Amino acid sequence: MTERTNNSDRYDFKTIEEKWQKTWLVSSIDRVVQDDKKEKYYVLEMFPYPSGRIHMGHVRNYSIGDVVARYKRLKGYNVLHPMGWDAFGLPAENAAQKNNTHPAKWTYENIDYMKSQLRQLGLSYDWQRELATCDPDYYRWEQRIFVEMLQNDLVYQKVTTVNWCETCQTVLANEQVIDGECWRCDQPVEPRNMNGWFFKITDYAEELLSDLDTLKGWPEKVVTMQKNWIGKSTGLECKFAIKDSTESLSIFTTRPDTIFGVTFMSVAAEHPLIDELISGVDDEATIRTFISEIIAENKKLGPEEETEKKGIFTGRYCVNPFNGTQVPIYIANFVLAEYGTGAVMAVPAHDQRDFEFARTYDLPIKPVVIPPDTELDPATMEEASIAPGELTDSGQFTSLYSIDAQQAIIDHATEKGFGNAKTTFRLRDWGISRQRYWGAPIPMIHCDKCGAVPVPLDQLPVTLPDGNTELDNECLPLSKRPDFYETTCPQCNEPARRETDTMDTFVESSWYFARFASPQELNSPLDKSETGYWLSVDQYIGGVEHAILHLLYSRFFTKALRDLGYLTIDEPFENLLTQGMVIKDGAKMSKSKGNVVDPDELIQKYGADTVRLFSLFAAPPERDLEWNAQGVEGSSRFINRLYRYINNHLENLTGASESTYDESQDRALHRKIHQTIKKVSYDIETNFHFNTAISAVMELFNTLTSLTEESRRDRPSAQTIEEAIRTILILLFPMIPHFVSEMWEIMGLAGTPQQTNWPSFDEKAAEEELLTIVVQVNGKVRSRLDVPANTEDSELEALAIKDAQVLKFVGDKTIKKIIVVKKKLVNIVV
């Protein structure tokens, strides 16, 4: 700021914003309680990880949420708008190691600072509901839910393969393995079989899928992503007997109609019957080497790459139960052990992967489904034919069409007892074990005699051990903390060992929205009366990056909590808004690109209201927002213009009630006021398009300034000017609450903006009585007519054909047709 700037014509945002933030804090203005007489509205933004400071993505996300909250309050709803902290996670452990501090200390310091940042933005949260997931008073309930889920068969443990980093002595999540190496120390990760705990999300697969159709308020895109993730497919499960063995290979196929085209069998390298198949065959050693190779390759490769189809013949055969044909069994690198049965019937004529494999290893190709008007010649085919068609060479099913054949074949297999209809999901159970310190301990005790025993409910929470000064590192994994794991079995009292894994942090975020209804409840995770009133979340707002995991887990938890008797809803989030990213110079903000904008600096320079206004104005919420420093200036300029206008007109406005409405002078402004209320209400109500809402208010203000220029003689009355300003203020209140509160006070308006109702508009006042009708000749605009709104069509026609400009273009051509569109245009076709 230079000395030359005249301070009096710029509003002092710093003083004003601090003043109102303090006022709101002292009066607990945003506190809400259950009130059965009022209709509730629950708006929630995805809570942040307390990484240290907020970024522009948060600013945008929370500005949007705050406008929704404030708008709904003005509309008379009892609005729940809480905020909390997703406070467990690996960064705290890393920071702790680096700075030789405790994760809890680091986390709570971050929370303090970020909370002060959110306060500075003027966000209207009910801070009395604040929660941090690392607080034992939060995760004790999570542990209780875990135990109850265990008792209801929704939790189990199994040994499974995980990514292990030897250097870090920990399991890594899939996202933390980059090109087969640890993201932190570049040590190649190794697969390791470990025991882990799982939530049975697959029990809800069908419901999670079908209820997606009830989520009318969700973006289609997110619904589709979840559908794909759940990945339901239906088909036939069928047993192929292994020759010279009592075992059989089970396969799953979605194309039972192609079963007569099976020419070989492919099994995964990890298939449980591998030993049975290859023990004692001639090439056993070679095959075993091959198996190790492809397992290693598959582990190493990222999920992106698609490798060449490779396989090896086991020397064994199995029998197609439909026609008794013997087909060779191959081990193939493209068969997934985890999906279906880990074995695939290979139909090269009708499956592209099998086709490629067959061509590589010169295996027979046998077409059995012929699409209409097609000939399939195994010798010349260049790709598999996947279209449905008429069956050929398929025994009793020959000449049936695909769809009918599928059912008939499933029925046949069921009848004969070697197969059945089967539904398969891509969705897997949710492994929640993490071998870390900074997470919620899994409340189990392992006893040699009694097995895995849940910690009795009255002994919860199982808290994390505090910093131990004797240890040089305070956040060692729990498995290295005897002070933590040494215990006795609750059943037999013998020495036993606590489970040392902590829960995936996604568990905490799967139910926090429900806890917000009764965050201080001491006797239960959730208060039935409170959740019954507040849930579900009416509007959830956050980044699309959580489209699958967080949102799917939350949906699962909601259903599980319902079945445990805690909730009565089926779905947690009625409406979902996935806001776009904040980008700069066309790229996502990142330190490496050096295009990061710091919210603190912006607030210092322009104030919170300007930052909020720009982030709402620059783009509709669902789109990416290009951050533009000059655009921020523009938003600041607008608020300052408004400020100066109000200050300059203060004297006239105070006596506003004495002036009288004069139709001829006030009509234009009065009309614009009501048009604006209508437009802004519509924009917010339909799709939260604040950008167009703000531009409508700007238009109203532009109209106001031009109608009240000093030089004009027909200026509107003080009464209407006051109405215009009051309207502008209340319409902007959800977006720039500090500024509006200050202006409200300066103008001496009644009460506070919070106590005001959202203005309703007078449809009649919003109507134009003079319309501009476009006159087209052959669809091209040639002239415009200003006519009273009630002009009859016939009169419009008459006026149009007499118009000088029109006549020029019509000339002596004959008029074929005249189209009149009410209130819009007249088109003369010649």
Add this chain to the structure above:
RNA sequence: GCGAGAGUGGCGGAAUUGGUAGACGCGCUGGUCUUAGGAACCAGUAUCUUCGAUGUGUGGGUUCGAGUCCCUCCUCUCGCACCA
């Protein structure tokens, strides 16, 4: 490769059902005030060969009329990616 979405001035973006393309803001140009302007205010700002013509990624179609509906192709973004 499959699926979804999107392509509009120099820029961000407007345009409820097909009916004045470019609202609003930024930037830019000129002006006023001024010792000064990176302040404020005023005027202008799609393009061109400017009584007119052309313009919403390309090429077609439907229609009196298309940014909007249908088909072709191109580009970009996102998601999925051996799921049998």
